[in-house]
Amino acid sequence: MILSSVAILMGLLVGCNNSSASKSEIEHSVIDDAVIHDVAPTYKTVEWTDLMPKSDLDALLNPPEYLDNIEDGSFEDVISNQVFNALTSANDDRYQQALISTNIIKEMVDQPIRIPGFIVPLEFDDQQNITQFFLVPYFGACIHMPPPPPNQMIFVSSSLGISSNNLYEPFWITGILKTAINENELGTAAYTMHITTIEPYTEEE
Template sequence: MNKLKIKRDIFARALACIAALLFCANAFADKKEFVEIEWIELMPKEDLAVLLDPPEFLLNIQDGAADDNMEKLAEKSAIDEKAKRFNEVLKSEKIIPAFDGRDIRIPGFIVPLSNNEDRKVTEFFIVPYFGACLHLPPPPPNQIIFARWPEGITVESLSVPMLFEGKMYIETVANDMGTSAYGLTLDNVQPY
């Protein structure tokens, strides 16, 4: 009788160990692996080359000056081929299809689009640098990501960089603040 009880105890402990191992294995299997990406990876190389070689007149414009706007760039585009190509790339919605459905991690800044009743930001653009939608040149759509966070994010300062993790998808979202060529279904948002 004691041998039978000992065998049952050993069997019960073995089952408990197996159950614990399966639980741990499932917990690790459910954990997503986010790949950290750089902003420049989201745009075609030919667009990047144009942005890295801006028209000469842009280099001399002070932030907030009368010429610090898209209308002045459009005027120059009518008479200057380099300015024309630069202006076209600033509107580029060309994307990298390989990012569709990828779990990514990317640092960036929030441009609020809508808030909840607690004044927490629930819809926003993620942009590569602070003030991106306010100064010339603004980031092109393939450098802007649209995101939602239904419970809302308390944003103390728009100048604080954040780290975003989630599944990227391809979608164009346009409003008065800008146009995005990518979207991100968020899993995590935290200060960078």
């Protein structure tokens, strides 16, 4: 599985295929009354592109020619990286529409899934455990880089909290996928998940 598939589709030079987390480095913590353990076989492993409608995927795979004319580091490039064009041109630009799309795959809703991703913390408890976060397909999303499209972000809430160690590493997340718009200054998620387990990311054989 390619963890950074959406990042590649959007032309972002970020990936995490070479990223891995040592299980010894991660504190096993309780998440929504479930202790970290081996993933149950009933959870279907999915890729991020499985959550995106084909029309949005096709639009991202075929970016407009004007993007090739933007020089790296230019004013236009900076504005583009802030998704300014997505907000101002969405009415008539299919590519820009896909960048802010909240369209979901209805068949995925209420399904038990297993998906890899990076954690973007949103809220912490008094012990600095993460209680709310976005799960995203590539490292640096929402903080060092523009956020993914909303249909490529999953909002997760865990009242018991998750250790904030090793946030530079990807994780496997399992749970029941739901749909709900969750907006934050860091981005907008079109999906949410009732999480059951979390474990270090390792490549699938």
